[in-house]
Every structure is written in structure tokens, then in C-alpha cells.
Amino acid sequence: MLSKLWNKNASLMVGIDIGSHSVKAVLISEGAHGYQLDAYAVEPMPKGAIVERKVQDIEAVGAVIRKIRKKVMSSVGNAAVAVSGSTVITKTVYMDVSLTDDELASQIEIEADSLIPYPLDEVSLDFEKLDVNEADPSKVNILLSAVRTETVEARVSSLETGGFQTKVVDVESYALSRASDLCLPMLPDDADGKVVAYIDIGATMTLFTVTEDGKNIYTRDQLFGSEQYTRSIVSYYNKSFEEAEREKLSGALPPTYTFEVLAPFQTTLIQQIRRAIQMYLTFSGKDKLDYLVVSGGSANLENIKELLTTELGIHTIIADPFNNMSISVDVDQIELAKVAPQLMVASGLALRSFSPCHI
Secondary structure (H helix, E strand, O other): OHHHOOOOOOOOOEEEEEOOOEEEEEEEEEEOOEEEEEEEEEEEOOOOOEEOOEEOOHHHHHHHHHHHHHHOOOOOOEEEEEEOHHHEEEEEEEEEOOOOHHHHHHHHHHHHHHHOOOOHHHEEEEEEEEEEOOOOOOEEEEEEEEEEHHHHHHHHHHHHHOOOEEEEEEEHHHHHHHHHHHHHHHOOHHHHHOEEEEEEEOOOOEEEEEEEOOEEEEEEEEOOOOHHHHHHHHHHHOOOHHHHHHHHHHOOOOOOHHHHHHHHHHHHHHHHHHHHHHHHHHHHOOOOOOEEEEEEHHHHOOOHHHHHHHHHOOEEEEOOOOOOOEEOOOOOHHHHHHHHHHHHHHHHHHHHHOOOOOO
């Protein structure tokens, strides 16, 4: 059961986001004046160790996490990790409001048997009470999450190989949603009551989540990411994938790359974001989004904030989950600013130290 891993203990945990191109880690503490970023780390992932968001080489991933362990506070051995939304089945089910947690657990297993296309002995389940059903107050909305146990175990084994004990297994899109609160101070004062979309563009997967009045109301994953940009550099300039990644980050590409590679990728990126927004609007019946917050590696693309604001007509900002936090003196703030948009999911996982909630 995932519930064995979703521990309610509020001890400090490192949030570890295992991606196909890198591992990101964040350690956050809480004091009298709010949250503080104590440490962070970003380490590249060997090619092929993660394929389609699944761990293919536990030893290779564990070796990267060992490097992470040395960079963050060594006294903190507990970690929160996430599985990809593309590997998770989530459903909202309705249960009698009077049921206890133990009774819910038994009922959920019966319900899950008809909802999940795998044998239950191959699946890890967990659930969380959301709120009373508006249409029928005798029922409570229950968020049911299920993932193949082998997917969970691969991540747990990778963390153990790297020197961490897994205390929490979450879902990436839930972690992004949780981190959304950290970015609210960057938006206009009315944002707390508005419809705000958060889009995290990873190497191969884009997470899209929408909040309204501070509540998560929609999540979706898209198979799209910045790897497409890197592959364009590879093919256009006849470079290896590693060279393309390095030169993309260092800005060492020819001046003409702006027109040859960057502009076409930006066009594709805008199309993908527009499509995600349209799917949400169709689903929700709403007319528009009020604000858009962009994170992930592609958030650092040149002029992306201005471009999205102009093309989509939505007030857009680049995420910085640490904008309203104290920063430890041990953290290089100049280097942090370069990678902060990539650390949203890891920050959302780190916040599990202070809240047992999934979302």
C-alpha cells in the first residue's frame, strides 16, 4: 500500500525530483518567520537511466542520488519522491461521509478492483478525503491514486542506493500543485481567488495543473518537453546530444540559432501550452485563465515570459518557489536564480515535511 509510504510524520525530508535528464533536490525548513531554503542540488542523469519516466537502471540513478546526498544536509536522511502522473491512475470516488479511515480503506479496495486495469496485488493504492460532495452532502469526495508497485519500488530502491530512506511517495502533478502556493506572492494581489495555471516543462513531460481559490481543480500531463529543443540542435548543427545540452545551457551556440532552432521550438511550445489551456477550458466550461506560471528547464528560454503573455493574452510569470523564503547563507543565490524554475516539483515534495496532504 502507498499509505505505508505516505507517512504522516512531520520530520524534515529532502524533496527529490527524479527526471530523465537530471535529479533535482530541495531541503526546506520552517521557522518562526516562515520557510527557509536550507540546500538544493541539481545533478545530470546518465542517458538511458530513466526512460519514459520509468527507472531503467537503479544503480545508475542511485549513484546520482549519492552525489545529491553529499550536497544537501547530510544529517537529513529522509526523502520524499514522486512517481510520474503518466504512470498513475487517479479517480475521484464518492463514499459515505460517516465511514472511518479503516472502513474507507476496505471500501476503496473493493472500488479499486473495478476501476484499475491491473491485478490489485500488482498495484499500490492510497486515498485522501477531499471535501463533502456538493450534490449529495451524505457523500464525501475521495481522491484515489494507484500505481504499479514495481514503479514505486524502483524509486524507493534508487533512493536507498543513494543513501536516503523514502518516507513519502507522491505524484509529480500533486507536488507541482502544492508548490503553487509558494509562487502566489509573485502574482497580483487578487491571484488567490483567481484561476491560475501552472505549467512545468521538463525534458520529456509537461505537467499542467490549475488552481482556483487556492484549490487544485485540474491536472494533466503531456508527452512534450525541452528534449525536442535539444534534438533540434543535434540535427541542425551535427552535434552529440551531450554537446547540444551543454551548449544550450552555456549559450555557446551560433548567433543564428535564434532563428534556426529557438524560434521554431518556441512556436511549438506555445502550441502545446495553448492546447493544454484549451483542453482545460473545454473540460471546465470556463472562458479564460487569469494567470499562467511557467516552470521547468524551458522557463529559462529567452523572452519566454513576454512571448507567452503576448501570444496567449494571459499574464505570465516565471516560477521562483523561493521568492518569499529566507535563504540559508550556505546557498549561492546567484546560482540558485539560474535553476529556481526547475525546482518546483522538488520544492512541492520538500513541503511534505510540513503537511500530510497529497495536494
